[in-house]
Amino acid sequence: MPIQREKWALGLFTSILFASALACLVWAVTHAGQPALYYSVYLFMGAALMAVGAICSAPLPQRVPIRITLTPTACLVCASALPVPWVVLCTAVGVSVARLVVSRSRSSGLHKTIHNSSMDVVTAAAAGSVMYSFGLQPGFSEADVGDPNLVRHMIAFLTAAVAVLALEELVTITTVRLATGRPFLLVLRHLWRTRLIVAVGEIVTAGLVAVVTGLDLRALIALPTVMLIVHLALTYRLQIREERRAWEDLAVLSDALSARDLDFVLRTAAAGAVRLFGARAADIEIDGSERLVRAGGDAGDARVVYDGPAADAPDIVESRPTVRSEFGDNATGLHGVVRLYLAGVGDELSARERVTLRTFTATLATSLDNAHAYDLLEQEARRHEVAAAQDSDTGL
Numbered sequence: 001m002p003i004q005r006e007k008w009a010l011g012l013f014t015s016i017l018f019a020s021a022l023a024c025l026v027w028a029v030t031h032a033g034q035p036a037l038y039y040s041v042y043l044f045m046g047a048a049l050m051a052v053g054a055i056c057s058a059p060l061p062q063r064v065p066i067r068i069t070l071t072p073t074a075c076l077v078c079a080s081a082l083p084v085p086w087v088v089l090c091t092a093v094g095v096s097v098a099r100l101v102v103s104r105s106r107s108s109g110l111h112k113t114i115h116n117s118s119m120d121v122v123t124a125a126a127a128g129s130v131m132y133s134f135g136l137q138p139g140f141s142e143a144d145v146g147d148p149n150l151v152r153h154m155i156a157f158l159t160a161a162v163a164v165l166a167l168e169e170l171v172t173i174t175t176v177r178l179a180t181g182r183p184f185l186l187v188l189r190h191l192w193r194t195r196l197i198v199a200v201g202e203i204v205t206a207g208l209v210a211v212v213t214g215l216d217l218r219a220l221i222a223l224p225t226v227m228l229i230v231h232l233a234l235t236y237r238l239q240i241r242e243e244r245r246a247w248e249d250l251a252v253l254s255d256a257l258s259a260r261d262l263d264f265v266l267r268t269a270a271a272g273a274v275r276l277f278g279a280r281a282a283d284i285e286i287d288g289s290e291r292l293v294r295a296g297g298d299a300g301d302a303r304v305v306y307d308g309p310a311a312d313a314p315d316i317v318e319s320r321p322t323v324r325s326e327f328g329d330n331a332t333g334l335h336g337v338v339r340l341y342l343a344g345v346g347d348e349l350s351a352r353e354r355v356t357l358r359t360f361t362a363t364l365a366t367s368l369d370n371a372h373a374y375d376l377l378e379q380e381a382r383r384h385e386v387a388a389a390q391d392s393d394t395g396l
Contacts, residue, residue, distance in 0.1 A: 050094030056231030084128030286336035
């Protein structure tokens with residue numbers, strides 16, 4: 001029932017977005033003038049710019065369905081160089097064609113295409129409307145660099161940028177909230193520094209490009225290629241940042257696992273696996289199903305939900321993809337397995353995450369063997385203490 005309710009709410013939200021985008025398209029079609037044939041190339045490049053911005057996207061880590069796209073940058077550039085109706089039309093054509101081409105699944109891909117394309121159309125209409133309200137009405141001609149209203153144009157551009165990013169963040173966070181059931185504030189805080197840095201970078205990039213296109217509108221022709229270069233640089237930077245964060249988190253978790261208490265090691269490892277891999281749940285099973293520790297919850301609030309025999313552990317209600325990693329097969333210590341229950345049906349670990357999982361499993365096996373050895377030593381020490389204080393022959 002909760003899953004069906006979330007799907008119904010997400011479908012209703014998508015319908016509202018689609019209706020809003022359709023209204024913007026109807027308005028744009030009725031108000032778009034007929035440009036000269038010479039300026040048609042700018043409309044084509046505007047649509048191409050929006051298409052490149054939609055295709056060039058980088059996912060945020062931990063399988064949260066949020067992707068960083070260059071669509072806001074392309075939207076701001078088009079809004080500063082083209083009339084408002086044509087901004088909406090170029091956005092609709094560009095993002096729809098791009099997402100239909102790269103769509104993988106017919107069912108979920110079509111739903112995502114409609115949702116994301118509707119959001120981009122509404123965002124483009126908002127950006128153009130903000131600039132128009134400030135008196136910035138671009139046409140098919142080069143801007144006058146000596147315009148005395150340059151300060152007003154800068155304020156209009158910054159206001160439009162804030163409106164675009166705020167609208168996209170609100171729609172994206174609401175969508176993730178309805179799709180995953182995660183709390184709104186948790187999704188809002190997820191990697192907020194990275195998203196903020198990217199947002200500032202998009203505003204600065206769009207502002208510089210807007211100045212160039214204002215000086216010469218023909219610069220719009222080269223922007224799709226520039227957008228591809230920016231996408232490659234952004235993707236590489238995000239990958240480096242994510243790898244560094246993951247190894248730092250693994251190092252902190254490995255240090256926490258260097259404890260002597262077996263219970264503490266198992267509970268810390270289970271909760272740490274949820275946070276490290278962004279899983280919905282994680283199991284650590286040892287001693288041939290004699291004991292199973294399960295942690296669940298969100299990555300920022302993972303906690304142990306079960307600790308006991310594996311036979312008595314509650315089943316995972318929803319069908320989720322499971323990743324297994326066994327340890328102790330070639331050693332004389334504890335044998336066991338680590339299971340990660342991912343969030344979505346199509347989720348899987350990346351190549352870097354698989355390496356991290358093997359490293360985590362090896363560290364866990366060593367920590368469990370050390371804790372088990374310390375436990376045996378303590379038991380032996382207690383037996384020697386009793387033997388030293390009492391004579392087994394006389395009982396004294």
